[in-house]
Amino acid sequence: MAVAMDNLLKYIRSLTAFSDESWELLKIALTEREFKKNEFLLKEGEVCSSLFYIDKGYCKSYYDIDGVVKNTGFFFENEIATNISSFGGGKRSEFNIIACEPLTGIVFDKDKLFRLAGQISEIDSLGRNCIRLFATKQEEFSNLFKLYSAQERLQYLETRYPEILQRVSLSQLSSFLGVARETLSRIRKRRILL
């Protein structure tokens, strides 16, 4: 659908100046793709060779630690999901990325993207801005654990990222907040009573 591509262009232009010419060239590296619910965007052990722009639906990153699922991130419409260290450093991914709903995305091919970035400075600048956004968000969530209690972290999500609470089940959210499912259930109960 042309709609997904239009959305991506809007997203890109919200980040950095981007001419129509750069856009036409960037398209070489782009492929629209549908993922079914529970389909993998990236599997543990693979080397990540794509960025995934999410147009519709959402996905999550998770570690499988001795059979226990630990969710580390949720990615919604108008965001980019990837494994930054695997994508940039060529290392095998330690975690999975999986669609939590039927998902429409636009896949950035790494090789083509790098070739273009070497030639077109606007595409290069786009890449840097994406990484910077990613780094900023990681830092934000990392600090949550150092600055706040579990209850305060939940409050933070409610005010700053209400979408996560609306769309992600409590069971899925608990490991992201670093607590057991039952604990999150009780924190929520405590909060309602105040």
Place this chain on the structure above:
Amino acid sequence: MAVAMDNLLKYIRSLTAFSDESWELLKIALTEREFKKNEFLLKEGEVCSSLFYIDKGYCKSYYDIDGVVKNTGFFFENEIATNISSFGGGKRSEFNIIACEPLTGIVFDKDKLFRLAGQISEIDSLGRNCIRLFATKQEEFSNLFKLYSAQERLQYLETRYPEILQRVSLSQLSSFLGVARETLSRIRKRRILL
């Protein structure tokens, strides 16, 4: 000292290809500087306009929450310290960066650096690699809280980042690990008995 500059060049070349010519140009944006113990590299409320390459000594980033110090990062020799969202996004910093020992660093001036990056692709590439490293590290530490208990986080530091434990006092480290000072003291005691 020329030594600090030599170390920086080695560091840069460990990240990305960097010609002698690029290096001569990059020097325009660099200033060597000494910081006394407890001197600020960056203060809360300021806009961060520098990257700090650390040649000797170490520093930390911390939030002051109602007078309580919460340490969020430690940066040692051969690392770059900065506030990535303030540096890249022009926002006021929410935290401080302060020298924990007498510190020798090389300061990258943002304006000059950006001007150079626009012209020299090797300098541009260096910038992207620095941001990527930063993002990878933030992700790593962020996931520690989602995957492991306080005791396991301490173990992780011991094996992966022994330098932090050797040089940072327990009191300083506790908030970085997301626990109270007394708790960290007891965790350490528990571990010795095993």
Place this chain on the structure above:
DNA sequence: GTAATTATGTGACGATCGTCACAGGGTAAA
């Protein structure tokens, strides 16, 4: 060298958390 400051350990105690277990509600597939 002495005083002041900072770092560490530890006891006590209440709060919170993780785990196991089980019950009920909701949804989707057969």
Place this chain on the structure above:
DNA sequence: TTTACCCTGTGACGATCGTCACATAATTAC
């Protein structure tokens, strides 16, 4: 409709944690 599965809540209980308090060791400043 019935069955199966997932999600949420909750009780019990032991483990861990945060806080306050205080003692002592180590470091730093004068």
